[in-house]
Amino acid sequence: MKLFAAVLLALLAGLLIGLWLGRGGGQAITTRLQQALVGQTSFLPPPDALAQQIRRDRVAFFRASPARAEVVMLGDSHSENGPWSELFTGTTVLNRGIGWDSSQDVLDRLDEVIARKPATVFLLVGIVDLRYGQEPEAVAARIRTIASRLREAGIRTRVQSVLPVAARLNEPTNERVRRLNELLRPDPDFVDLHPVLVQGGALDPGLTRDGVHLTPSAYVAWSRHIEPLLPSRSN
Structure with missing residues (x-):
């Protein structure tokens, strides 16, 4: 009782x-x-009232936009903060990243992404789920559902590896990131970002200022890594 x-x-x-x-x-x-x-630990504070409103406004803008693009960058703040149109010149790109988005949040707004009719979606989501204490197996299942729905709509979906946090944050999150990525790796269009953004199982300390979010040079490295996979440059 x-x-x-x-x-x-x-x-x-x-x-x-x-x-x-x-x-x-x-x-x-x-x-x-x-x-x-139940004994789970969360290392991510929930968004405050202002952040919640910004998130709602961003979704509303996405749904009102008539834009079309060859490529959609989809996910959480890692995607949101990227200046993709400047990094991928010659390719039309839509940024569909939203800070604090979990895999369920992305799944809930996926119809809007499908409506843009892109050739390719680069998906990166999952670190929010893990830092809230969710199990990698459950997160992987939702990511697979996102990829399946996009592919059913005829959209090539590049499932990018989830990025760990920097070692200085002293979180056990990175072991969960490793487990999640191992579950995602069999995906036929899995893209491993770790060779350019990760050192020793943690986010490269030279590519982040707060231990989670990326610096401009990180986005340059990321964009160069996936540029050969753009629809205009790959089969």
Whole structure:
């Protein structure tokens, strides 16, 4: 009874905070409280009210846009922060990255990406899930679902390896990243980003300032690594 009461109180707290922060905020906090009760550890704070609004605005803009492109860069903040149109000159590119997006968030908005009718999607998502404490097997299953839905729509889908965090953050996240990437590696269009962005199983310290997000030089290295896979330059 005591455990049930604790769970109930945690859920109620999450819902109340969600009403205060706005739509979507309560779900993330409720998840964090549930994880704490079962012993899971989250290393990523949920987005605050402003970040939640920015995320909603970004999705609304995506859905209102009439744009078409050969390539879509899809995922979380790693994709969002990339200046892809400048890096891939001669190729039309849409940025469909949203900070804090989990694999489920990407799956929920996938219809908009399919509507753009790109030739190729470069997918990178999963680190948010792992840093919230989710199991690599569950994350891999959702990523496979995303790739399958895109391919069913006739879109070539490059599943990129999930990037670890820098060693200085002292998180156990990187072991989970390794496990997730091993599950994704059999994908026929798996793209390993680790040779250019990772050192010793952790994010290259010279390519990040906060241990998670990438520097401009990291995006140059990333873009050069995948440039041969652009639809205009590959079979």
